[in-house]
Amino acid sequence: MKHNFRLLLASFCIILFSYILAIGYYFWPEEHATVLVAAAEQPVLPQVESKEIEVAEVEEGPLDETVQITAGDTLMSLLARLGISKIEAHDAVQALSSVFNPKDLKAGQEVYVIYEKGDDSNYRLKYLQLQPDIEHNIELNRTETGLFAVEKTQRQLEHVYARVEGQINISLYADALKAGASPKMLQDMIRVLSYDVDFQRDIQRGDKFELVYDSYVDREAGIERSGELVYANVNIGGKPYKVYRFQPQGANPEFFRDNGESMRKAFLKTPIDGARLTSGFGNRKHPIHGFTKMHKGVDFGAPKGTPIMAAADGVVERASRYGGYGNYICLRHDGATKTAYAHLNKYAKGVKPGKRVKQGEIIGYVGTTGNSTGPHLHYELIKHGKHVNPTKHTQMGSLKLTGQKLKSFEVHKRKIDSMISDLPAKGVQLIDG
Numbered sequence: 001m002k003h004n005f006r007l008l009l010a011s012f013c014i015i016l017f018s019y020i021l022a023i024g025y026y027f028w029p030e031e032h033a034t035v036l037v038a039a040a041e042q043p044v045l046p047q048v049e050s051k052e053i054e055v056a057e058v059e060e061g062p063l064d065e066t067v068q069i070t071a072g073d074t075l076m077s078l079l080a081r082l083g084i085s086k087i088e089a090h091d092a093v094q095a096l097s098s099v100f101n102p103k104d105l106k107a108g109q110e111v112y113v114i115y116e117k118g119d120d121s122n123y124r125l126k127y128l129q130l131q132p133d134i135e136h137n138i139e140l141n142r143t144e145t146g147l148f149a150v151e152k153t154q155r156q157l158e159h160v161y162a163r164v165e166g167q168i169n170i171s172l173y174a175d176a177l178k179a180g181a182s183p184k185m186l187q188d189m190i191r192v193l194s195y196d197v198d199f200q201r202d203i204q205r206g207d208k209f210e211l212v213y214d215s216y217v218d219r220e221a222g223i224e225r226s227g228e229l230v231y232a233n234v235n236i237g238g239k240p241y242k243v244y245r246f247q248p249q250g251a252n253p254e255f256f257r258d259n260g261e262s263m264r265k266a267f268l269k270t271p272i273d274g275a276r277l278t279s280g281f282g283n284r285k286h287p288i289h290g291f292t293k294m295h296k297g298v299d300f301g302a303p304k305g306t307p308i309m310a311a312a313d314g315v316v317e318r319a320s321r322y323g324g325y326g327n328y329i330c331l332r333h334d335g336a337t338k339t340a341y342a343h344l345n346k347y348a349k350g351v352k353p354g355k356r357v358k359q360g361e362i363i364g365y366v367g368t369t370g371n372s373t374g375p376h377l378h379y380e381l382i383k384h385g386k387h388v389n390p391t392k393h394t395q396m397g398s399l400k401l402t403g404q405k406l407k408s409f410e411v412h413k414r415k416i417d418s419m420i421s422d423l424p425a426k427g428v429q430l431i432d433g
């Protein structure tokens with residue numbers, strides 16, 4: 001009976017071990033490929049690798065595992081879970097922190113580890129690898145002296161231009177995404193065009209778009225990190241919008257029209273994505289009290305939690321409860337102009353009096369606080385202390401490039417235009433050769 005039990009236990013251990021090996025093997029090829037990329041740049045590493053494999057011959061060989069980070073995980077907690085002692089985990093994290101802030105660990109990120117049984121009941125960490133971003137690889141190795149050596153290597157990415165184009169069938173966002181644009185690129189484009197375009201009303205089926213962005217690629221590894229949108233040519237409801245990203249000397253980069261006019265001259269037409277205007281500016285019957293009252297702003301119906309954007313660059317003057325307005329934000333844009341946002345569910349992180357915000361930056365979220373019948377944004381535009389209709393007064397004074405700045409813009413524009421004419425859709429064009 002006792003003998004049988006031992007036999008059973010032994011078989012169980014063998015099965016368990018084979019299972020662990022199988023899992024390890026399953027994850028191995030992919031991770032191994034990553035290690036090899038870095039190894040090509042660091043000729044020392046393959047030796048360490050082969051040593052690891054030799055060690056695998058001994059009694060209880062090293063275990064290897066790809067661990068996915070979940071919310072709340074830290075490198076310490078991850079290592080502790082694998083049975084690595086606190087002291088050793090601390091040393092490993094300490095070594096890693098010279099090239100990587102452990103706080104930057106994100107949920108979903110993968111960490112590959114090799115560890116083995118130590119003399120005591122703890123496991124010893126032999127190797128750890130993670131990619132903080134697509135461009136970098138970090139490897140932690142236990143050296144012969146027992147200390148940890150850490151190495152951060154960088155992938156060589158080519159800087160290219162890429163182009164996507166297509167036709168709108170569902171929405172600009174959905175169709176451009178399908179054509180290969182990145183969400184960030186689309187946000188940039190929507191932000192740039194929302195000065196002039198009402199995405200809810202103006203867009204028609206069949207409207208065309210063409211976007212060019214710069215991108216960083218590793219063709220062999222099939223990796224791409226899209227950079228900035230550099231050009232957009234969008235035809236909306238029969239109107240062409242052609243914009244170029246350009247950095248005038250001594251200023252921040254922004255988008256300009258063909259003629260050198262800045263796109264940032266106006267307030268956002270709708271400081272909220274995909275919302276519909278539910279109540280206009282002027283006299284109306286009050287929805288709660290029933291009497292006719294001047295509506296000092298406009299209302300946009302949108303689900304609770306919809307992000308609200310700053311209508312223009314400015315400074316937060318107030319971000320707090322304000323009577324019937326509920327949770328309320330007031331932004332000051334220049335000496336004479338302010339915008340106000342009411343009935344918010346909550347404020348965006350860091351939105352406090354004195355904070356500078358950029359046009360299009362998320363400042364809060366739609367709610368129904370204060371005197372409100374349902375989730376919506378009540379939006380006001382105040383000029384010289386007087387409420388004006390935000391759908392009519394969208395101009396904040398035009399900014400147009402002149403003189404030398406306009407000349408450099410013309411040069412930049414010609415460069416982009418000639419580059420685009422050689423660029424296939426979804427194709428890439430090398431930058432600087």
Ligand SMILES: [Zn+2]
Pocket residue numbers: 279295297298299377378379
């Ligand atoms: Zn209102």
